[in-house]
Structure formats: structure tokens, C-alpha cells
Amino acid sequence: MRTELLDLLAPSAERLTILVVDGSAYLARLRELYPNAEIHAVTPYVEVAEHERLAALGVHMHILDWRRDPLPFAExxxxxxxxxxxxxYAYEPYDSLIALNRALKETGMLYTCYTNIRYHRVLAALRDGEFRVRGDRHLYAKPEIVRLLNDTLYKEIHFFAGERDDDLSAGTEWAAEGFANVSDDLITRTWLIQASRSTAAAANLKLFFSQESRRMMARLLHRIEYDIAAEHAVTELRELCMREGIFYDYLSDFVAEVCVHEERVRSLLTGVLADI
Structure with a gap:
């Protein structure tokens, strides 16, 4: 069984902005999926960047080694x-993932993959004293990937089987030796990853109003929550909601997302929630 990264993406006519890192083979299909997107691609090879087939796709090509050179993009x-x-393949995985995170919008997603060190053929090679991996690669198990992505500020992380054996017997044999085999991990050669910069709930909140409006709402809610000129903050929040068109469900969800003492804040916002 084989699934590719682009299989995780849904086609869209939206004017998205997309970055492809060392993935020129994906560009033609990506253009089909997103005909109106602004697509940027990073490659260390001049020949790839100047290829006429890629030029016809309307992709912005950038020649650099992302493992070593800073990405030339705004946050x-x-x-x-x-x-x-x-x-x-990153020289410094932590630094590279942080750089990619900064390049993502608050509602953005990273799609990547890795070779599973717990794949039964890798385990068998290790058992036999072999380790056929070049020095510029890192191999991981899923818990290490989760820790690395958490440490580099990614929120919701989803795993999908990329390349997996059709025969389950190899996994069964290793499981009998005491190896955990959650989600058929032992017969999965590669795992695909979708990692979001924000949780789904937070991403939905960020889609509607500007960062400045959300920052102001959060500041006022925290003043209300911790009784810092709370009455004045309630008045300011009501005016902000009226001015920006902030609706009941949005403000209610925002309170749930940013406030620790949610019920206390809601009790103080009864008038505001009733007005919008």
C-alpha cells in the first residue's frame, strides 16, 4: 500500500499560498489541485528551477539549500x-521545523513524512548488526516525532500510513517478541504527517477577524477575568463587538479558548452576549 503526501490535500479553487520544499515532482499535480494558488518552490538545483516544464506551471522558484540557508520568505x-x-534530512531538525512554522499562517498546515525506524525490515537489519542509513539522515519512531513537533510549536498532529506492507505477518512476528504494534507501526515503512500551527478550534477562530481584533479581545477578556478595571473592559469589549461585527457564537467560542475561569467571565459578560 502506498499513499503520497498530496493525497492528504483536498483540491480547492481558493487563492492559497503554498510552499514546496525539495519537491519539484509534486508541482504539476499541485497546480492541478490548486489552479489559483500562488506556489513557491525551493530547490538547490539551478537545472530544476530553469526547467521549461516547471516554468509553464507559474511557480516561483527559489534556488537555495533549505537545510543550510535561511528561507527568503516573510513570516x-x-x-x-x-x-x-x-x-x-534536515541538518538541524529543530531549527528547520521552527523556520517552517514561522513561515506558516496562523491557520496554516505543514505536510511532511519520515522513514519509520520501527519498520520490521529496519529492525531486522539492526538485529543483524547492519544500519544502512547515510550520515545525513535521521530516523525516528512516532513518539520522537510528536515530541519534536510539539517542541517546535505545532499543535494538532495527524499521522497517515504512507508506504505499508500488504502482508501483516512480519508485524505479528515482531509483536510476538514484545514490540508494540499500534496502528500497524511495525509494517509501516513511512508515515505521512499533517501538522497544524493552531488547533482546529483556534484556527476556526482566526479565520474570521484580524489579528489585531483578536489580540484586543484577548486582552479585554483577561482584564475581565482577573478583575483589572473589569467594568471598563466589559464596556470596551461591547463596543469592539459592535464595531467589528463580532457575533455571539464567535465571542462564546473565543472565551472558551482563551479564558481559564470561563464561567466567571461568562457571568460578567451576560449583557454583552445578550447584545450581539
Whole structure:
């Protein structure tokens, strides 16, 4: 069984901004999926950047080695970043993942993959004293990937089987030796990852209003929550909601997302919630 990174993406006519890292083979299909997107691609090879087939796709090509050179993009520029095996081949995985995170919009997603060190053939090679991996690669198990992505500020992380054996027997044999085999991990050669910069709930909140409006709402809610000129903050929040068109469900969800003492804040906002 084989699933590719682009299989995780849904086609859209939106004007998304997308970055592809060392993935020129994906560009033609990506253009089909997103005909109106602004697509940027990073490659260390001049020949790839100047290829006439890619030029016809309307992709902005950037010649650099992303593992060594800083990315030439503004912060929060991209809706999607597709970086196949970035974790595995990065010289400094932590620094590379942080750089990609900064390039993502608050609602953006990273798509990447890695070779599973718990794949039964890798385990068998280790058992036999072999380790057929070049020095510029890192191999991981799923818990290490989760820790690395958490440490580099990614929120919701989803795993999908990339390349997996059709025969289950190899996994069964290793499981009998005491190896955990959650989600058929032992017969999965590669795992695909979708990692979001924000949780789904937070991402939905960020889609509606500007960062400045959300920052003001959060500041006022925290003043209300901790009784810092709370009455004045309630008045300011009511005016902000009326001015920006902030609706009941949005403010209610925002309270749930940013406030620790949620019920206390709601009790103080009874008038505001009733007015919008």
C-alpha cells in the first residue's frame, strides 16, 4: 500500500499560498489541485528551477539549500507547506521545523513524512548488526516525532500510513517478541504527517477577524477575568463587538479558548452576549 503526501490535500479553487520544499515532482499535480494558488518552490538545483516544464506551471522558484540557508520568505506567508522528508534530512531538525512554522499562517498546515525506524525490515537489519542509513539522515519512531513537533510549536498532529506492507505477518512476528504494534507501526515503512500551527478550534477562530481584533479581545477578556478595571473592559469589549461585527457564537467560542475561569467571565459578560 502506498499513499503520497498530496493525497492528504483536498483540491480547492481558493487563492492559497503554498510552499514546496525539495519537491519539484509534486508541482504539476499541485497546480492541478490548486489552479489559483500562488506556489513557491525551493530547490538547490539551478537545472530544476530553469526547467521549461516547471516554468509553464507559474511557480516561483527559489534556488537555495533549505537545510543550510535561511528561507527568503516573510513570516506567516503560507497556507500550506509541503516538505517531504524534511525532518529526516534536515541538518538541524529543530531549527528547520521552527523556520517552517514561522513561515506558516496562523491557520496554516505543514505536510511532511519520515522513514519509520520501527519498520520490521529496519529492525531486522539492526538485529543483524547492519544500519544502512547515510550520515545525513535521521530516523525516528512516532513518539520522537510528536515530541519534536510539539517542541517546535505545532499543535494538532495527524499521522497517515504512507508506504505499508500488504502482508501483516512480519508485524505479528515482531509483536510476538514484545514490540508494540499500534496502528500497524511495525509494517509501516513511512508515515505521512499533517501538522497544524493552531488547533482546529483556534484556527476556526482566526479565520474570521484580524489579528489585531483578536489580540484586543484577548486582552479585554483577561482584564475581565482577573478583575483589572473589569467594568471598563466589559464596556470596551461591547463596543469592539459592535464595531467589528463580532457575533455571539464567535465571542462564546473565543472565551472558551482563551479564558481559564470561563464561567466567571461568562457571568460578567451576560449583557454583552445578550447584545450581539
Amino acid at each position: 506567516e506567508m503560507f497556507d500550506r507547506i509541503i516538505a517531504e522528508f524534511a525532518i529526516e
